[in-house]
Amino acid sequence: MPTLKTYKTEAIVLKHIDLGEADRILTLYTPNQGKLRAVARGVRRMKSRLGGHVEPLINCSLMLSHGRALEVVSQGQTIESFLPIRNDLKLTVQALYLVELTDAFTSERIENYSVYKLLLDSLRLLAKVRNAEILFRYFELQLLGYVGYEPQLYKCLNCKATIEPVQNFFSTSGGGILCPNCAHTEPVVKPISVDALKVVRLLQRGDFITANRLRLSADLSRELERIMQGYIRYLLEREIKSTRFRDRLKREDTEIAADLGKF
Amino acid sequence: MHLKYGSAAEPVSRLIEEFHKLPGIGPKSAARLAYHILRIPESSARSLAEAIIAVKEKIVLCSVCQNLTDNDPCAICQDTDRDHSVICVVEEPLDILAVERTGQFKGLFHVLHGVISPMDGIGPDDLKISELLERMKAGGVEEVILATNPNLEGEATAMYLQRLLSPLGVRVTSLARGLPVGGDLEYADEITLGRAFEGRREV
Numbered sequence A: 001m002p003t004l005k006t007y008k009t010e011a012i013v014l015k016h017i018d019l020g021e022a023d024r025i026l027t028l029y030t031p032n033q034g035k036l037r038a039v040a041r042g043v044r045r046m047k048s049r050l051g052g053h054v055e056p057l058i059n060c061s062l063m064l065s066h067g068r069a070l071e072v073v074s075q076g077q078t079i080e081s082f083l084p085i086r087n088d089l090k091l092t093v094q095a096l097y098l099v100e101l102t103d104a105f106t107s108e109r110i111e112n113y114s115v116y117k118l119l120l121d122s123l124r125l126l127a128k129v130r131n132a133e134i135l136f137r138y139f140e141l142q143l144l145g146y147v148g149y150e151p152q153l154y155k156c157l158n159c160k161a162t163i164e165p166v167q168n169f170f171s172t173s174g175g176g177i178l179c180p181n182c183a184h185t186e187p188v189v190k191p192i193s194v195d196a197l198k199v200v201r202l203l204q205r206g207d208f209i210t211a212n213r214l215r216l217s218a219d220l221s222r223e224l225e226r227i228m229q230g231y232i233r234y235l236l237e238r239e240i241k242s243t244r245f246r247d248r249l250k251r252e253d254t255e256i257a258a259d260l261g262k263f
Numbered sequence B: 001m002h003l004k005y006g007s008a009a010e011p012v013s014r015l016i017e018e019f020h021k022l023p024g025i026g027p028k029s030a031a032r033l034a035y036h037i038l039r040i041p042e043s044s045a046r047s048l049a050e051a052i053i054a055v056k057e058k059i060v061l062c063s064v065c066q067n068l069t070d071n072d073p074c075a076i077c078q079d080t081d082r083d084h085s086v087i088c089v090v091e092e093p094l095d096i097l098a099v100e101r102t103g104q105f106k107g108l109f110h111v112l113h114g115v116i117s118p119m120d121g122i123g124p125d126d127l128k129i130s131e132l133l134e135r136m137k138a139g140g141v142e143e144v145i146l147a148t149n150p151n152l153e154g155e156a157t158a159m160y161l162q163r164l165l166s167p168l169g170v171r172v173t174s175l176a177r178g179l180p181v182g183g184d185l186e187y188a189d190e191i192t193l194g195r196a197f198e199g200r201r202e203v
Ligand SMILES: [Zn+2]
Pocket: A156, A157, A158, A159, A160, A161, A178, A179, A180, A181, A182
């Protein structure tokens, strides 16, 4: 009988889909092999020892072996379960957004330790920070940098002039800033305010601590979201699906708040 | 698709194709099933085909609980011995069978026909949630038991339903998230064990 080579790895479970009667295919993000897909057998049975360790959003330690098409999970142990996130609907949906972006911007078996670290740190932060919006922008800019889509924020994409502190333009098609004189040179541009550019630069440098101390106005926060969503949608050529439910929850919250205000 | 089973006669390859569309059936199993059908007596094959047609023609969703039924409202919803003030919300019709087997629950059900799965783009509007809210509006419901699966999607769905139902003044409960019978404590994952502590009770 051929011996199956098993190996141990840490992983964050990005998602799962049901397979057959009681199995699931997991999409994992690992520190040394990047994204991997693995079969976890019997995990949908109530008595499965593995099931609770390989739910989405869990950081776990796994024993894997090479299967024919996919890896096979033989053992698993939770390292961090992010229970505060799991116990809160809004946080769960926000975490799924981070996970969905990671899945969308990475390919299987391409090592990218920075992405692993970013996702793990961001899940930890999500359970703690008071302003999740700035965490999303931080995550988006860092992730885009790690996978090769870092926007150019200091020199005009067209004339290469240093960007001045005036209203400039963000080009989704060009992936960076255009000065007012060159705004017409790319097909899809959005105005970007001086403040928004400052925040984006701060986040791109990776200074989450300083960024998290900022008190962004609702307008500035919306501007940043629109710019990043536009850029991401352009790069992926599709919507990030989990934003639909996230936005619905937000909308329902404002409606509930408005209803309460009436009394 | 036809080319894939090109070596089989057309009616056979068509049958293989149909089996292949079923959940959990790969190309090999599909071929095995098709050749099995070829070998059984014609009467058996006819009875299978008729059974398939019959479920499509006679089974509808119960207009009250959304369960599959050949009688609308279904037998459970019509049963006056059951407690009509308690509704147990489940993901799929098969979950009703599991709850019924316990013999512990005497209330009514509501089948969502799925779960909220944000990453797949499946939201509240894709489930039978508005139908549940209609039942609330009709009145007489005192408790809703959320019995979705204890996984990420099931829990997200339960949390969403709780948001909708709590303001309506109805008692919302969920099944105890505890340790599975027959398991060893040392193998329990952190989430299950954590929830089991939350749900501990006097002995
Ligand atoms: Zn320029």
